[in-house]
Amino acid sequence: MELTTMNHPYPIMMNLSGRRCLVVGGGAVAERKVKSLLQAGARVTIVSTEFTEGIIEMENHAEVVLYRQTFHPSIMIDESSDFASYILVVAATNDAKVNAHVHEIASRQGQLVNVVDQPQLSSFIVPSVVRRGKLVIAVSTGGASPSAARKIAQELDNAYGEEYETYLDFLSDLRLLIQSRVADKQARQRVFKEMLEWDVLAKIRGGTFESWKEKLYITLEKEPWM
Ligand SMILES: C[C@@]1(CC(=O)O)c2cc3[nH]c(cc4nc(cc5[nH]c(cc(n2)[C@H]1CCC(=O)O)[C@@](C)(CC(=O)O)[C@@H]5CCC(=O)O)C(CC(=O)O)=C4CCC(=O)O)c(CCC(=O)O)c3CC(=O)O
Ligand SMILES: NC(=O)C1=CN([C@@H]2O[C@H](COP(=O)(O)OP(=O)(O)OC[C@H]3O[C@@H](n4cnc5c(N)ncnc54)[C@H](O)[C@@H]3O)[C@@H](O)[C@H]2O)C=CC1
Numbered sequence: 001m002e003l004t005t006m007n008h009p010y011p012i013m014m015n016l017s018g019r020r021c022l023v024v025g026g027g028a029v030a031e032r033k034v035k036s037l038l039q040a041g042a043r044v045t046i047v048s049t050e051f052t053e054g055i056i057e058m059e060n061h062a063e064v065v066l067y068r069q070t071f072h073p074s075i076m077i078d079e080s081s082d083f084a085s086y087i088l089v090v091a092a093t094n095d096a097k098v099n100a101h102v103h104e105i106a107s108r109q110g111q112l113v114n115v116v117d118q119p120q121l122s123s124f125i126v127p128s129v130v131r132r133g134k135l136v137i138a139v140s141t142g143g144a145s146p147s148a149a150r151k152i153a154q155e156l157d158n159a160y161g162e163e164y165e166t167y168l169d170f171l172s173d174l175r176l177l178i179q180s181r182v183a184d185k186q187a188r189q190r191v192f193k194e195m196l197e198w199d200v201l202a203k204i205r206g207g208t209f210e211s212w213k214e215k216l217y218i219t220l221e222k223e224p225w226m
């Protein structure tokens with residue numbers, strides 16, 4: 001049996017920083033989606049007849065606006081209202097008809113829409129995510145088994161420790177330095193590959209990373225190609 005139309009999902013990392021998103025519904029599922037949107041730096045408007053305690057607490061958050069009301073299309077259509085111009089919409093009520101209506105309006109307006117109870121209507125679904133600073137690991141089963149996605153993500157959560165945050169910051173800084181100093185593209189790419197063989201993770205875990213990094217930067221400054 002075909003559960004969803006997500007046979008070939010296109011994975012992307014979206015920049016939602018400062019972008020306006022709409023979540024319709026205020027239950028546990030809506031709360032989870034709002035949390036992940038906020039983690040991505042989005043500004044989130046939530047429209048619902050009721051809210052979980054967790055969502056009510058989020059009202060203190062500068063990027064969150066709550067409207068306690070029944071869903072009405074004008075929320076999404078009326079350009080003069082506060083509700084207009086959302087880049088991304090989540091239909092998360094427990095009423096399948098309302099969710100389908102939200103989907104219909106969003107699709108007509110070309111907005112990305114996630115329908116929590118009807119994956120086949122969704123233009124995107126939300127993966128299970130592990131974050132370590134700049135490292136983001138997203139796991140999806142395309143809706144086949146959200147609990148399996150979560151379990152696999154938990155395995156990755158155990159496998160990739162906190163040291164990856166420091167590691168990625170280091171690689172990122174060094175890469176920028178090399179990009180600005182090494183003109184030759186091939187030489188740059190050689191260094192980028194070599195950097196991965198330095199066993200930096202062991203140094204971070206062992207507490208010798210900071211002193212090693214200092215020496216490395218001094219050595220690099222003396223490199224003729226820098
Ligand atoms: C299609 C998708 C659409 C979307 O929501 O984007 C969707 C749909 C549905 N989920 C359902 C149930 C559950 N969902 C979870 C959990 C998560 N669900 C998430 C994503 C997705 N869920 C998308 C597919 C992701 C993929 O497969 O790749 C996660 C990963 C991300 C997130 O929500 O932020 C998050 C884990 C976050 C984390 O902790 O890492 C749990 C487990 C739990 O709550 O502990 C259960 C109960 C157990 C079970 O059913 O497996 C139902 C059935 C409702 C019913 O029948 O009653 C539907 C509707 C349907 O299938 O028709
Ligand atoms: N995608 C996912 O990860 C999952 C999806 N689901 C599905 O998601 C749906 C929602 O789950 P929960 O958050 O647990 O439900 P819930 O019952 O806790 O919350 C539903 C929310 O929708 C609001 N609502 C209902 N009708 C409304 C309307 N006309 N206008 C505005 N707000 C309205 C209610 O006030 C309530 O806040 C479930 O029906 C289930 O089918 C369930 C589990 C996981």
